[in-house]
Each structure stands twice: as C-alpha cells, then as structure tokens.
Amino acid sequence: MRSFIGRDILSLKDWERAEYFRVFEIADELAPVARNRSNCDLLSDKTLLTAFYQPSTRTRLATEAAMHRLGGHVLGFSDAKMTRAGDFYQESIKDTVHMLEYYGDVIAMRHHQQGAPHEAAKWASVPVINCGDGWGEHPTQVLTDLYTIWKERGTIDGLHFMCIGDMRMRTMHSIGYAMAQFDVEATLISPPEMSPTDEFKQELADLNLRFREVKTSAEAIADADVIYMEPVVQADYTKARVEVTEDKGITPAAYRVTRELLRDKAKPDCIILHSLPRMDELPTDVDHTRHARYWEEAFNGVVMRMALLSLILGAME
Numbered sequence: 219m220r221s222f223i224g225r226d227i228l229s230l231k232d233w234e235r236a237e238y239f240r241v242f243e244i245a246d247e248l249a250p251v252a253r254n255r256s257n258c259d260l261l262s263d264k265t266l267l268t269a270f271y272q273p274s275t276r277t278r279l280a281t282e283a284a285m286h287r288l289g290g291h292v293l294g295f296s297d298a299k300m301t302r303a304g305d306f307y308q309e310s311i312k313d314t315v316h317m318l319e320y321y322g323d324v325i326a327m328r329h330h331q332q333g334a335p336h337e338a339a340k341w342a343s344v345p346v347i348n349c350g351d352g353w354g355e356h357p358t359q360v361l362t363d364l365y366t367i368w369k370e371r372g373t374i375d376g377l378h379f380m381c382i383g384d385m386r387m388r389t390m391h392s393i394g395y396a397m398a399q400f401d402v403e404a405t406l407i408s409p410p411e412m413s414p415t416d417e418f419k420q421e422l423a424d425l426n427l428r429f430r431e432v433k434t435s436a437e438a439i440a441d442a443d444v445i446y447m448e449p450v451v452q453a454d455y456t457k458a459r460v461e462v463t464e465d466k467g468i469t470p471a472a473y474r475v476t477r478e479l480l481r482d483k484a485k486p487d488c489i490i491l492h493s494l495p496r497m498d499e500l501p502t503d504v505d506h507t508r509h510a511r512y513w514e515e516a517f518n519g520v521v522m523r524m525a526l527l528s529l530i531l532g533a534m535e
C-alpha cells in the first residue's frame with residue numbers, strides 16, 4: 219500500500235482497496251477524540267489552509283473542525299470575492315497557491331472549475347485536498363459515506379447500492395470509482411438530462427463495476443442495501459455561486475425516496491445516505507425512520523477528515 223504522507227487527495231479513481239480500510243482504521247482510532255468533544259495535540263505544529271471558491275456548510279467546517287480536534291491551526295477564505303482571485307485581478311490558481319503554500323502545511327480546496335485542485339497540486343509544494351471541484355469529484359465526502367456504510371453495516375462487500383439523483387454530480391463520480399474497489403452491485407437512477415455520460419459509464423465498465431440503469435426508485439428499491447441520494451433540483455456546480463430563484467421546481471416521484479416507498483418496498487435494514495443539502499427528493503419525515511443515516515455522517519465527516527489530515531501530514535502511518 220502506498221504511503222499517505224505528503225499525498226494529494228484529488229480523486230478516488232486511483233485509490234486501492236487496502237487504502238480505504240487503512241483510512242477507516244485510523245478514523246476509528248481517532249474517533250474517541252471527537253466523540254468526547256476533546257482536542258488532542260497530534261497536529262499541534264501544523265496549519266490547515268482552506269481555500270473555498272464555492273459555498274459549503276459541511277465540507278469546509280468538518281475539515282476545519284477536524285484540524286481543531288487534532289490540535290492544529292486553521293486559516294483560509296470561504297468567499298473568493300474577498301481575495302485577489304475574485305476581484306479585478308482574477309489571480310490565477312498558480313499564483314494563488316504559490317502564496318498559500320507558505321501560509322500552511324496542507325491546502326483544502328473547493329472550486330467551481332473541474333480540475334482546479336489538480337492544477338493547484340501541480341504548483342503547490344504542500345498536499346492539496348479536493349473538497350469538491352465543479353462537477354468533477356468529491357473524495358472526502360465519499361470517504362465519509364463509505365466509512366459510514368462500513369460502520370453501520372459492518373461491510374461494504376456484498377451490498378447493493380441504489381444511486382439516485384443527478385449523475386453529473388461530483389459525489390456520483392467519486393462513489394462510482396470507489397464502488398469498483400468493492401464486491402458491490404450498483405443501480406443508477408437519474409432523469410435523462412442528468413444521466414451518466416458515456417465516458418463515465420465506460421470508465422465504470424473499465425473498472426469492472428457491475429452496474430445497471432433503471433428509470434425509477436420504485437423499480438430498484440427492493441434490491442437496495444444502501445440508497446445513495448443527490449437532488450435533481452440542482453444548482454449549477456460550474457458557477458462560483460448560484461442565487462435562489464423563485465421557482466426551483468419539484469422532484470418527480472421517480473427520483474424521490476419517501477417514507478411510504480420505504481415502508482412498502484425497501485429491505486428492513488436498508489440505509490440511506492445523502493451528502494446534503496437536500497431538496498424535496500428526501501422528505502423530512504424519512505429522518506424519523508430506521509433507514510436514515512445522513513446525520514451520522516456529520517460526525518463521521520469530522521472523523522474522516524481527522525484521519526486524512528493525520529495521515530497526509532505524517533502523524534499516523
């Protein structure tokens with residue numbers, strides 16, 4: 219297994235199976251620190267730099283919380299408009315990271331341009347973590363999802379995933395690549411205009427992932443051990459910011475998972491993950507069913523980033 223020390227976390231495309239389990243083990247080891255709401259001093263001599271060019275609630279704050287739990291320092295920006303990248307100068311990624319690399323020991327970046335963290339990693343002498351790049355990928359979210367499944371179901375192998383929502387989404391790309399490292403089957407459900415691209419389907423086929431596409435949640439839910447959801451009432455992830463419109467639209471029944479559908483058709487032990495934020499595809503009354511696991515992900519998201527930061531910065535091996 220490759221060492222994590224100094225590694226960029228840009229994509230799950232090249233992750234090996236053993237690496238997932240190593241990260242899960244470290245997450246388990248560090249979880250008591252977060253569970254006890256305490257901080258330790260594992261990274262007390264390190265600084266995390268968060269460079270967020272696109273809005274975030276969970277990813278930025280969970281990554282920053284993780285660094286605080288590890289005793290490290292945090293600085294950064296959450297609105298590029300207040301930097302030179304977001305004003306008259308439109309400063310390039312290259313010039314920006316040539317600055318940032320001297321202000322911290324690891325850069326966590328979210329960007330509306332697909333590939334921006336990869337471009338940053340080309341120029342930065344410190345590791346870069348992709349916290350979501352346009353429609354590209356969202357590796358730390360999917361590591362959190364997989365860790366949650368592993369904790370809740372005790373395994374990932376042998377499970378059937380029902381992935382439902384906008385297949386252009388960065389989470390769907392990362393989970394597609396990740397699923398290929400496990401003995402799983404996947405059913406993909408999306409509106410035609412949000413369906414997986416031929417290129418993505420070819421990539422999944424080349425990775426030997428067993429997957430099929432169906433048209434509605436009702437057709438697939440009985441097989442599902444894990445329901446993995448994204449909205450189809452969706453923002454444009456290529457934009458730095460999307461303002462709210464008066465009529466956002468409603469989600470057709472085919473792409474919703476309701477309490478009634480779960481009651482009538484789902485396996486009793488099937489679990490639901492959603493990276494959030496949600497729209498109407500996942501009604502709030504599902505929160506009070508035994509299937510919901512998306513709130514557990516809030517805790518696991520901190521623990522997962524603790525594991526990644528400590529591995530990348532060499533405090534764990």
Ligand code: CP
Pocket residue numbers: 273274275276277278350359493494495
């Ligand atoms: N899951 C996720 O990426 O949420 P945020 O956009 O709030 O970070």
